[in-house]
Amino acid sequence: MELVPTAAERAREQFSAVVTRHGRSLFRAARAVLDSDADAEDAVGEAVLRAWQSWDRLRTPEAARAWLLKIVVNCAYELRKKQGRVTYTDELERLAGATEEEPAHGLWEAVLRLPEEQRAAVVLYYYEELNVAETAKTLGVAQGTVKSRLSRARERLRELLNEEES
Amino acid sequence: MNEFDKRMRGRARAEDCPIPADFDGRLETLLETLPQQKTARRFSRPRKFVKHILVAALAAIFGTSVCGVFAASGYPVRPGGFGSAAEGFQPYSAQVGASVTDQGYTLSLDGIGMDEAFITLYATITGEEPIPKDEWGEPELWALRLRAEGEELEFWGQDQETEWVDDYTLKVSQRCPVLRTLPEQVELQIYSDELFYGVSGDWSLNLLVDKSAPDGESLVVEPNQAVTLHGGRWKVSKVVVAPSGGGLVLTGAGDYPPSNFFIRDDQGNYLYKENYGTVSSPLLPISNFIAFYGGRTDMEFLTIVPYERVSPDGEPAGNHRVFGSLDGLPLTDGSAEDGYTLLTLDIGEEQAVATFQTGQGLYQYGGYGGFGTEFGLLDGDGAELELGDTYLNRDYDRETGIWTVTISYPDADPAELARAERVWFWQPDDTIRVLEDQAVTIDLS
Numbered sequence: 001m002e003l004v005p006t007a008a009e010r011a012r013e014q015f016s017a018v019v020t021r022h023g024r025s026l027f028r029a030a031r032a033v034l035d036s037d038a039d040a041e042d043a044v045g046e047a048v049l050r051a052w053q054s055w056d057r058l059r060t061p062e063a064a065r066a067w068l069l070k071i072v073v074n075c076a077y078e079l080r081k082k083q084g085r086v087t088y089t090d091e092l093e094r095l096a097g098a099t100e101e102e103p104a105h106g107l108w109e110a111v112l113r114l115p116e117e118q119r120a121a122v123v124l125y126y127y128e129e130l131n132v133a134e135t136a137k138t139l140g141v142a143q144g145t146v147k148s149r150l151s152r153a154r155e156r157l158r159e160l161l162n163e164e165e166s
Numbered sequence: 167m168n169e170f171d172k173r174m175r176g177r178a179r180a181e182d183c184p185i186p187a188d189f190d191g192r193l194e195t196l197l198e199t200l201p202q203q204k205t206a207r208r209f210s211r212p213r214k215f216v217k218h219i220l221v222a223a224l225a226a227i228f229g230t231s232v233c234g235v236f237a238a239s240g241y242p243v244r245p246g247g248f249g250s251a252a253e254g255f256q257p258y259s260a261q262v263g264a265s266v267t268d269q270g271y272t273l274s275l276d277g278i279g280m281d282e283a284f285i286t287l288y289a290t291i292t293g294e295e296p297i298p299k300d301e302w303g304e305p306e307l308w309a310l311r312l313r314a315e316g317e318e319l320e321f322w323g324q325d326q327e328t329e330w331v332d333d334y335t336l337k338v339s340q341r342c343p344v345l346r347t348l349p350e351q352v353e354l355q356i357y358s359d360e361l362f363y364g365v366s367g368d369w370s371l372n373l374l375v376d377k378s379a380p381d382g383e384s385l386v387v388e389p390n391q392a393v394t395l396h397g398g399r400w401k402v403s404k405v406v407v408a409p410s411g412g413g414l415v416l417t418g419a420g421d422y423p424p425s426n427f428f429i430r431d432d433q434g435n436y437l438y439k440e441n442y443g444t445v446s447s448p449l450l451p452i453s454n455f456i457a458f459y460g461g462r463t464d465m466e467f468l469t470i471v472p473y474e475r476v477s478p479d480g481e482p483a484g485n486h487r488v489f490g491s492l493d494g495l496p497l498t499d500g501s502a503e504d505g506y507t508l509l510t511l512d513i514g515e516e517q518a519v520a521t522f523q524t525g526q527g528l529y530q531y532g533g534y535g536g537f538g539t540e541f542g543l544l545d546g547d548g549a550e551l552e553l554g555d556t557y558l559n560r561d562y563d564r565e566t567g568i569w570t571v572t573i574s575y576p577d578a579d580p581a582e583l584a585r586a587e588r589v590w591f592w593q594p595d596d597t598i599r600v601l602e603d604q605a606v607t608i609d610l611s
Contacts, residue, residue: 063364126174
């Protein structure tokens with residue numbers, strides 16, 4: 001006799017499959033906000049638990065990736081807040097003077113040198129290949145804000161990666 | 167998407183980010199040990215799918231009295247509306263009263279304001295279940311979308327305000343600029359396929375809106391004039407001044423437009439401007455709505471005036487810090503004209519609020535306020551206070567040129583705060599140089 005999984009078991013299997021599929025994306029998004037791999041893993045763990053608790057509220061499985069990304073970004077920002085960092089709640093960047101820097105050795109290294117707000121937008125846009133609207137939804141900001149952050153990030157990435165204007 | 171973006175995405179795929187060793191294993195373990203869900207799946211009673219399609223000629227124009235109507239009915243009305251006291255709420259407004267229900271949530275469109283510059287929606291959302299909130303208590307609401315004459319209108323979500331009536335009822339105001347010229351009778355579709363995060367459905371309302379209201383003049387010009395701004399070529403595709411506000415649409419291929427230009431009217435007045443937003447798609451040029459304030463409907467021309475920031479000795483733009491005693495306000499230095507003066511500082515238990523006056527070297531350009539500043543608290547020896555988590559917020563009042571800068575420190579020790587004797591703030595090193603030789607005049611006659 002074949003045992004038929006219960007609704008709860010099916011939900012658990014479905015959830016696990018979705019999280020496994022997108023696990024690395026969740027890590028990248030969290031790492032964009034946080035300063036260490038360990039913190040990013042903590043944020044992913046918290047996000048997975050929260051997502052599981054409200055999994056039955058997600059009515060469209062196709063939206064799962066964006067939904068998970070939003071939760072992990074929120075968890076990462078909360079963790080960052082707890083860590084005693086100065087958080088800029090407006091769009092302006094720290095007004096420190098420019099300093100000479102070595103070129104980055106790879107894209108990820110360059111991304112980590114961006115201001116925090118730009119990092120999250122860049123990771124979602126370039127690594128997760130979300131469009132601007134999706135990135136805005138995930139970050140909970142207006143599309144114009146995302147475009148502004150991406151625009152500033154592009155300039156910085158060009159410098160850090162010695163990329164020519166295109 | 168430009169070539170640079172394509173290269174970055176290609177590199178992102180190829181290089182990825184380093185994933186910690188055995189991250190996948192730890193994730194798998196977590197998934198195997200997921201706790202029981204705290205909330206059991208609830209059986210909702212079958213929901214009625216009620217869809218009201220209203221096609222109505224909206225001739226009911228309320229004129230200025232509409233402000234009072236909406237304020238009294240609980241909408242999140244900003245003082246003076248979304249624009250300024252002068253532009254205010256949109257006088258071309260009509261009551262609608264249409265609603266559509268799906269997934270247990272009813273979207274009711276109560277009113278609409280529309281002219282040549284902006285469209286504002288006033289809606290109420292009610293739920294059979296509580297409206298989803300995020301962890302900060304904010305509604306997980308997506309912007310309502312809108313089509314005019316069958317074509318998508320952009321920018322929805324840029325300006326949206328909500329106000330809770332109770333857990334089941336939410337008032338929503340939402341505004342977007344109009345990038346193109348619309349006919350007097352406009353077929354509008356207001357719709358959403360995901361009203362709240364993760365709540366998909368079909369909420370759609372069709373309206374016929376008459377925007378040929380009798381109140382107020384508008385200036386609408388589509389000059390389609392090419393301009394060059396800091397080496398980039400753009401087209402001024404629309405200039406509008408309407409009761410709800412003013413703006414110009416810059417359209418061009420490629421990246422985003424420069425922000426370092428001013429707008430000047432035909433009487434020599436600089437108009438305060440802000441970039442409202444950008445619309446782009448893979449195939450079409452990018453359109454940018456640059457909102458401006460104080461424009462007149464009888465302007466004969468506008469001038470776009472580029473500027474550059476000039477730093478002493480050609481050094482990269484930077485800032486220096488100004489230090490002073492808390493007893494010595496107002497506080498500034500020799501750069502005040504092109505920077506800021508600390509006027510007041512109120513140090514409370516959980517936050518410190520400072521006000522800074524923008525110098526005339528910036529403010530003369532239509533109330534331009536620069537990038538703002540930030541400050542810190544020091545003890546008598548000049549050492550930074552240990553305040554734990556700090557959060558910074560800046561607000562700018564273009565009418566007065568005053569920045570209000572708030573630093574919150576919810577975990578600060580009162581004893582540490584009591585040691586505050588001095589303050590510092592960032593002061594810009596650079597100045598504005600207007601490039602009159604590159605100015606472009608846009609004929610509006």
